[in-house]
Structure formats: C-alpha cells, structure tokens
Amino acid sequence: MKMLITPWGNFRAWNEVTYHFDGRSERSATSLKLLVNSLEPDYVLLIVPDSLLDDREKELLLKGEPVTYETHINYIRESVKDFLSAQGLEEGRIEIFVLPGKGTFPPPRGVENGVTIRVEGEATDYFYAFLFELYKFFKNNSLFSDNDEIEVMLDLTHGLNFVPVLTYRALKEFFSLLANFRKVKFVAYNADPVVTGVTDSNINVVEEALLIPKISLERTLKDKRFFVKANHSELRRSCRENKLEELYILYGSLAFGLPLLLAEEALSIKRFYEELNEVLERCVSDCRRLTECTYEDGTFSVKRSGTFQDSVRVAVFAFSVLESLCSVVRLPEGEGVPFKTVKELHEAVFSRSPVVSYFIEKELHSLPNVFEQITSEWKLYNDYLANSDKQEQKELDDKRKDRAHPDKRNFFAHAGFERNVVELKRGSTGEILLRYRPDRKKTVKKFVREEMERFALSE
Structure with a gap:
C-alpha cells in the first residue's frame, strides 16, 4: 500500500x-501532479492550515455577514478543490484535511479592501489534530487490518512555517509504531526552491x-484525564475521561x-474502546464547533476554544x-491468556525488535519447563519453579520469602x-493459561507507569 502525504501553504x-522527477516532467504550480502520476499512490492526503482565506469568504466578511468556523473550513476546502481541478488533478483521488494553523496574515500589498486573518492557538494543535485524522483515515479505510507493506511518501515542497516539521514528526511516530506490526518504508521528497x-x-x-x-x-504523563485543556466550560465537561490511564499501560506494555500485559490490557481496553473512542471524537468535534470566529476592523479572527493535550497522541497510538493487534492475533475473551497467544504476540509484534525479542524468547523457552506440573487451579509461577529447581534449602526459603514482594x-x-506476579493453570481443553495475579495487577501497572514517567522527558 502506497500513501502520499503533502502539507501545503498558500x-x-x-x-x-x-x-x-525520475525522468519525467510536468508543468504545474505544484509538485503534487508529477508525483501522483509518477508514484501512483493508492491514497493521497493533502493538508492545508485553517489560516487561509478564500476570496468568496472575504466578500461575505466585507458585507458584514457572519462566518462560522465550519463555513470557514468549507470555503478553504472548496478553494483547494478548485485549485486541484485547475492543475488537472482528480479531486476524488485526494483526501483534503484542513487542520489548525497559527499566526497573523495580512493581505498582499496593494490589495484594496483586503482582509487580515489571525488564528490563535497552540502550534502543537496541528500535530495532535493530524495524528487523530491519520488514525481515523486508517480506521475508516480498514487499513489497520491490511498487513501488506506500507510505503509512506512525504512531499515537503510546499510546507509552510511549523507545518513541515510537525507533519514529519507525526508521520515518523505513527508509522514507526505501525512498524511493530508490518514493514514500513518511508521516503521524503522536496523540490528545488521556486523563486521569481x-x-x-x-x-x-x-x-x-x-x-x-x-x-x-x-x-510526560501529566493531564492524563483530559484530551483537551479547555477555555470553554462546555468543552471542559465533554473532554473529561477517567479511563485514559489504562491506555498508557497498554502503550507501555x-x-x-511485555507480551502478557499487552494481551491482558488489550482485552480490557477492547471492552470500553468504542466508548473512549467516542469521547475523543466528541472532544475534537466540540473543539472545532466551539472555535470562535469574529470580524472587526478588517481582521478575521479565529480563536480556538481549547488546546489539545498529549493524551490525544497516547490515545491515538493505543x-x-x-486495531493492529486484533488484525494479527486473535485475543481470547475468556479468563487467562493461552501460552500459544503469547508466542503469537511475540512473533507478530515483538520479533522485529532484536533486543526486546531476545528477552521474550528467553522466557518463552523457560516457561515450558514447569508445564508438566501445572494443574487446573491458578498457581504462582514461583511455586512451580521452587518445586522444579534443584537448589539448596536456603535458596528455596529465600524464594518463598520473596513471593509477596514482586521485584x-x-x-x-x-x-x-516475574515469578511473583504471574500465575499459570491448565485450561479445560489442556492448554496452558497465564495471567497476572489479580491482587498484584495494580503493582504491575505501577511498575509500567513509573518507568514511562522516568523515560519521558520533563516538560
């Protein structure tokens, strides 16, 4: 699957x-036409900022007619479509995203009755909005379940201000995550400068x-309970969600x-995934709906009602x-995770990371040594190891002493x-099941949360 992404300015x-490019030539006002014809991508994503202003919109403003944010976005989108048509590009093949911009842009010199546009908000709103739209695009087009190789092509020829670097960062982070599940090739393009x-x-x-x-x-993981830091009371009510911390544990696994934790958390989160996904959708929708648009003294002002938090990124990634996990491994709904599923997770997800894979492989090789002892009752891994290890009595006593203290x-x-938190039993059909001991699951999550916070950079 080939995907071409290009951020544009004015x-x-x-x-x-x-x-x-590549032995071909094309006369156009944009590099996109030649790249589309040469690379033949399956999908084209075109990104423009909401800091643009269409001529038809200017006429409404100069007449004193109100313009809502949704109307503003629609005018920009229509203006892009007109431009694509003039360049001989099929608009139906191109997905247009109008995302949060920032800055003040006066009209060109010499233009009578010009309008200045001022967009207020954080530059990072673009980054989080783009990640959310990219996730939605994959989900709506069933691309998470397509396990073919992905070729991501980024054309930076027409990017403006902070948009190119944030687009690059978002794509690298999103597709490096997907590289855990499938092969991903990344190619970036940029044309020679075009000046007078x-x-x-x-x-x-x-x-x-x-x-x-x-x-x-x-x-850092602060503000874990919010997708948006809101300036508007209605938005504050819609953006609060207490289950976000669970996403950090899935992400951390x-x-x-941590394949066993990944399987357990995926099963847990799967149960409220749609609900939490709807919360995120509503937050983004409300943030757009409550964006204020005003026109005064020749300036059209766009003021966002809130600032996207890093929880958006973590939610999108989780x-x-x-979505990717469910496409490569069947997660059982019953109690415990089959050893077979843990092995499948290692092969499908972790085998692409040599260092991580080494540690997991070592454990998957050791676990079967206790399988003959396993009964139909849940029992700590440490108990089986204490029975099978031929060690001095002092060492066995030390192990028993440590059972209540996961390290x-x-x-x-x-x-x-870890032998003090993992339990095993034999299922009704004879398969070996694993789980984290319920009364110690909180400790396991605490370990992961603390390490995520330790490895994250302070803001």
Whole structure:
C-alpha cells in the first residue's frame, strides 16, 4: 500500500514551473501532479492550515455577514478543490484535511479592501489534530487490518512555517509504531526552491529508509484525564475521561516488551474502546464547533476554544495498537491468556525488535519447563519453579520469602514474566493459561507507569 502525504501553504500564490522527477516532467504550480502520476499512490492526503482565506469568504466578511468556523473550513476546502481541478488533478483521488494553523496574515500589498486573518492557538494543535485524522483515515479505510507493506511518501515542497516539521514528526511516530506490526518504508521528497525567474525545479529524494519499530515516550504523563485543556466550560465537561490511564499501560506494555500485559490490557481496553473512542471524537468535534470566529476592523479572527493535550497522541497510538493487534492475533475473551497467544504476540509484534525479542524468547523457552506440573487451579509461577529447581534449602526459603514482594528490576528483565506476579493453570481443553495475579495487577501497572514517567522527558 502506497500513501502520499503533502502539507501545503498558500497555494494561490504559487507560479507554474516545469517539475522534473525520475525522468519525467510536468508543468504545474505544484509538485503534487508529477508525483501522483509518477508514484501512483493508492491514497493521497493533502493538508492545508485553517489560516487561509478564500476570496468568496472575504466578500461575505466585507458585507458584514457572519462566518462560522465550519463555513470557514468549507470555503478553504472548496478553494483547494478548485485549485486541484485547475492543475488537472482528480479531486476524488485526494483526501483534503484542513487542520489548525497559527499566526497573523495580512493581505498582499496593494490589495484594496483586503482582509487580515489571525488564528490563535497552540502550534502543537496541528500535530495532535493530524495524528487523530491519520488514525481515523486508517480506521475508516480498514487499513489497520491490511498487513501488506506500507510505503509512506512525504512531499515537503510546499510546507509552510511549523507545518513541515510537525507533519514529519507525526508521520515518523505513527508509522514507526505501525512498524511493530508490518514493514514500513518511508521516503521524503522536496523540490528545488521556486523563486521569481525560476522556470524549472527538480524533485529530490531527501530521505529513504525502512522504519525501525519504535515507541515515542518524549512527553510526560501529566493531564492524563483530559484530551483537551479547555477555555470553554462546555468543552471542559465533554473532554473529561477517567479511563485514559489504562491506555498508557497498554502503550507501555508495547514500549517495554511485555507480551502478557499487552494481551491482558488489550482485552480490557477492547471492552470500553468504542466508548473512549467516542469521547475523543466528541472532544475534537466540540473543539472545532466551539472555535470562535469574529470580524472587526478588517481582521478575521479565529480563536480556538481549547488546546489539545498529549493524551490525544497516547490515545491515538493505543487505539492503533489495539486495531493492529486484533488484525494479527486473535485475543481470547475468556479468563487467562493461552501460552500459544503469547508466542503469537511475540512473533507478530515483538520479533522485529532484536533486543526486546531476545528477552521474550528467553522466557518463552523457560516457561515450558514447569508445564508438566501445572494443574487446573491458578498457581504462582514461583511455586512451580521452587518445586522444579534443584537448589539448596536456603535458596528455596529465600524464594518463598520473596513471593509477596514482586521485584521491578526482575519484572522488566524477564519481559513481564516475574515469578511473583504471574500465575499459570491448565485450561479445560489442556492448554496452558497465564495471567497476572489479580491482587498484584495494580503493582504491575505501577511498575509500567513509573518507568514511562522516568523515560519521558520533563516538560
């Protein structure tokens, strides 16, 4: 599957030049036409900021007619469609996203009755909004369940201000996460600068790489209960959600290579996933609906009603993990996780990370040594090990003494299969089941939460 993503600035100011790429040439005001024809992507995502202003919208403002944020967005989208049509691009093949911008943009010099547009908000709102829209696009097009190789192509030719770097960052983080489940190739393009007097521009490959599976932990986990820091009372009510912390545990289980915890948390979160997904959808929708638009003294002001928090990113990534996980492994709904499922998780998810895979493989090789002893009752892994290990009595007594005290270092060193928290039993059909002992699950989650906070950079 091939996907081309391109962020744009003020496309109405661009001039036509002849673009060159891979032995082909195309005269156009944008590099997109040649790239679409040459690369033949399955999907094209075009991103523009809400800091643009359409001429038809200006006429309404100058007449004193009110313009809502939704109307503003629609005018921008229609303006993009008109431009694509003029360039000979099929609008139906291109998905247009109008995302949060920022800044003050006066009209060009010499323009009579011009309108200045001022957009107020945080630059990072663009990053979180783009991640959310990217996740929705994958979900709505059933792309999480498509296990084919992904080729992500980013054209940075027309990006403006902070948009290129935040687009690049969002794509790298999102697709490095998906690289845990499938092969992902990333290619970035950028054309030679087009300035006055330039008639030709070469499109260059500026980066090409296979993405390494990676989990991003560069933010702290404060404000875990909110998707949006709201300025509006109605938005504050709609954005509160107490289950967000569970997403951090699912996210952490993937980050730290904990297959049993990943399986258990995925099953748990799956039960309230749709509900939490609806909360996020509502927060984003309300944030847009409650954006204030005013026109006064020649300035059209767009003021956002809230600021997206890092919980949006964690939710998007956790939801993406859940969607991808369910496409590669069948998660059982009953009590306990079959050993077979744990092995499948290792192969489907963690085997692409050599270091993490090494620790998990070691545990999966050791666990079967106690299988012959396992009964139909839940029993601590440590009890089975104490029975099977041929050690001095003092060592056995020490193990028994430690049963009530799970060790954090051992927990991570043994890929979550810490002997004092993992229980095993034989299921009704003879399969070996594993789980975290219910009264110690809180300790397990505490270990993961503390390490996520320790590895995250302070804000």
